[in-house]
Amino acid sequence: MVSTTIAQWENKTVILSFDDVTLHISPYGSDKDAWEAKSYALGRVYGVQFDDKENTSLLPFALRISVCIITTPSQQEGGDRLTNVKYKAAVWERDTLEFHVIEENSSSLPTPPSLHLPVFAEHLRNKVLPDVSITASTKVNVVLNAHSGQHKALGYWTDIVKPMLLIAGYTASHITVNETLQGNGTRAIAHTLGSAVLSTESPSMVICMGGDGTVHEVVNGLLDAYDQQQKDTRHRPTQSVFRLGIVPCGSGNAFSLSLKLASIEQSVLQIIKGKTEAVRLTDISFGHAPTAKDTPEWFRHITYRTDLPPLRILVVLSWGFHAQVVAQAQAMDPALGNVRFAMVAMKLLENLQHTSGEVVMINARRYNRSEREFQTLQEGPTFVDGSHGNGFTYFLVSKQASLEPGFCITPFASHSSDEVDVLLIQQATAAQLTDISLKASQGGLHVDDDRFNIDYYKTSELILRVHDAGQVCLDGEIYTLEANGIVHSKVIGPLDGNIELRVFS
Numbered sequence: 001m002v003s004t005t006i007a008q009w010e011n012k013t014v015i016l017s018f019d020d021v022t023l024h025i026s027p028y029g030s031d032k033d034a035w036e037a038k039s040y041a042l043g044r045v046y047g048v049q050f051d052d053k054e055n056t057s058l059l060p061f062a063l064r065i066s067v068c069i070i071t072t073p074s075q076q077e078g079g080d081r082l083t084n085v086k087y088k089a090a091v092w093e094r095d096t097l098e099f100h101v102i103e104e105n106s107s108s109l110p111t112p113p114s115l116h117l118p119v120f121a122e123h124l125r126n127k128v129l130p131d132v133s134i135t136a137s138t139k140v141n142v143v144l145n146a147h148s149g150q151h152k153a154l155g156y157w158t159d160i161v162k163p164m165l166l167i168a169g170y171t172a173s174h175i176t177v178n179e180t181l182q183g184n185g186t187r188a189i190a191h192t193l194g195s196a197v198l199s200t201e202s203p204s205m206v207i208c209m210g211g212d213g214t215v216h217e218v219v220n221g222l223l224d225a226y227d228q229q230q231k232d233t234r235h236r237p238t239q240s241v242f243r244l245g246i247v248p249c250g251s252g253n254a255f256s257l258s259l260k261l262a263s264i265e266q267s268v269l270q271i272i273k274g275k276t277e278a279v280r281l282t283d284i285s286f287g288h289a290p291t292a293k294d295t296p297e298w299f300r301h302i303t304y305r306t307d308l309p310p311l312r313i314l315v316v317l318s319w320g321f322h323a324q325v326v327a328q329a330q331a332m333d334p335a336l337g338n339v340r341f342a343m344v345a346m347k348l349l350e351n352l353q354h355t356s357g358e359v360v361m362i363n364a365r366r367y368n369r370s371e372r373e374f375q376t377l378q379e380g381p382t383f384v385d386g387s388h389g390n391g392f393t394y395f396l397v398s399k400q401a402s403l404e405p406g407f408c409i410t411p412f413a414s415h416s417s418d419e420v421d422v423l424l425i426q427q428a429t430a431a432q433l434t435d436i437s438l439k440a441s442q443g444g445l446h447v448d449d450d451r452f453n454i455d456y457y458k459t460s461e462l463i464l465r466v467h468d469a470g471q472v473c474l475d476g477e478i479y480t481l482e483a484n485g486i487v488h489s490k491v492i493g494p495l496d497g498n499i500e501l502r503v504f505s
Helices: 117-128 132-137 153-168 185-198 212-231 254-258 264-273 321-329 339-349 430-440
Strands: 003-009 012-018 022-027 038-041 045-051 062-072 075-077 086-088 091-100 139-144 175-179 204-210 241-248 276-279 281-288 311-313 316-320 357-362 365-368 373-376 381-386 392-398 420-426 454-459 461-466 470-474 477-481 485-492 500-504
Touching: 003 117, 012 117, 038 062, 045 117, 045 153, 045 264, 062 117, 062 264, 091 264, 139 153, 139 185, 153 175, 153 204, 153 241, 153 264, 185 204, 185 212, 204 212, 212 241, 212 254, 212 311, 212 500, 241 254, 241 264, 264 500, 316 321, 316 461, 316 485, 321 339, 321 392, 321 470, 321 477, 339 430, 357 420, 357 454, 381 420, 381 454, 392 430, 461 470, 477 485
Parallel strands: 139 175, 139 204, 204 241, 241 500
Antiparallel strands: 003 012, 003 091, 012 022, 022 038, 045 062, 062 091, 075 086, 276 500, 281 311, 281 485, 316 392, 316 470, 357 381, 357 461, 365 373, 365 454, 392 420, 420 454, 461 485, 470 477
8 A cells, every 4th residue: 555645855846655665755747857766665764753833944844754774785805814804884874854745736736646744644654663652651771881892882872872762752751871880780780670671561671782791791680680580479570571672882793793783773773663583592501520431421410500690691602712712802902893803813723722522412403514404313412522632623602693794603593593503613724714714704605515524503402511621702701611611501481481582673
């Protein structure tokens, strides 16, 4: 169904219309052949405002349509070295289209069937935006890391995020901004916000402005609030879901990549549109296991630590090479951006190490290159031995296809599935690992290349035992394991008694 009106735009009389997917601005009358029609995707309209009062301009009554546009598409430049692979993000901008009512009898031209401008505005708003009363009453809790990335989050909030929310109809008095704190302070802030969300029947959301580390802290704080209220029989939660908006402002934004959020503007646009999807987290436990000579089924004899707070991750668990890259890159100037990781990787390749340990996966599926599909293995545990001269060169567990723009290391991973993707490479050379990384930067071609000894799995539960003391990376945070230390990861969701986490996408 097409809705149409006649209006004045940039000193021209135009036909303004929209269908199911597109807003059209077409010439009318004597201007018909003077300029080309314009069109805008309805999915990028974030504001529809009609001013029914006299303006200071010559023409009265204005309809303002706020849209996002892409002025420069994303680009990726390849190379034969890791440091030569460069990615340029798409450039998004905002624009306001202003239309005015045409005074009656101002034209002798025949008028096509059309709506009055205010009625057209109402129809358009109902088409492209959620219910105005719900938007206006929604409580928006912002957690902002002013120090993340290149320290631009506060400017993004002031110049882009807040103006877009207000234009979309959110109420200024219902918006609160909380700046992150060091240590566990951000998690505590999210805990407080989560308790407030769970205690109210009013619509609410949490917006996280930062990188993966900030998202990690916010998510864990929100779930802490749910865990606490579950234990307190006097205060049962009135909400069954957390709605989380991600505005990527950090040096590492892997989670936002999985949501296909290419810019600040696009991130806010998705929040305004209101569409959400479920996210499955991975619960992490630490422990200690006996050595292999003590028992062949060490994973059944784990002593778990009980002195640590609950830990859930959204992005990555890595050990060995990748964890070392992250740990050393964090010590470099954040202004270098993602090139830090490539620089560290090149250095580590000069003296490539292999780590010794074992992995157990429960109900795993393994990728078959020839069939290009994951195939179910035997029921019960699947073992991968990384000892006795067969150590792991690369060990990565993730729910994200890409850990940085263009680097598609686990191409079939999904943040919404009940499985994690596991990529294992054993006894690879520096040249092989470099080739694998370059193939990963070409859309994830490495997993289908028979030259590489890559084992690629999907599983809902995984246990790693390291033989020697070392570091693991969990969502960008570095943890130290002692010899024979254990990391146990398990995908969790509402069926496990956890609250539903949904993100705007």
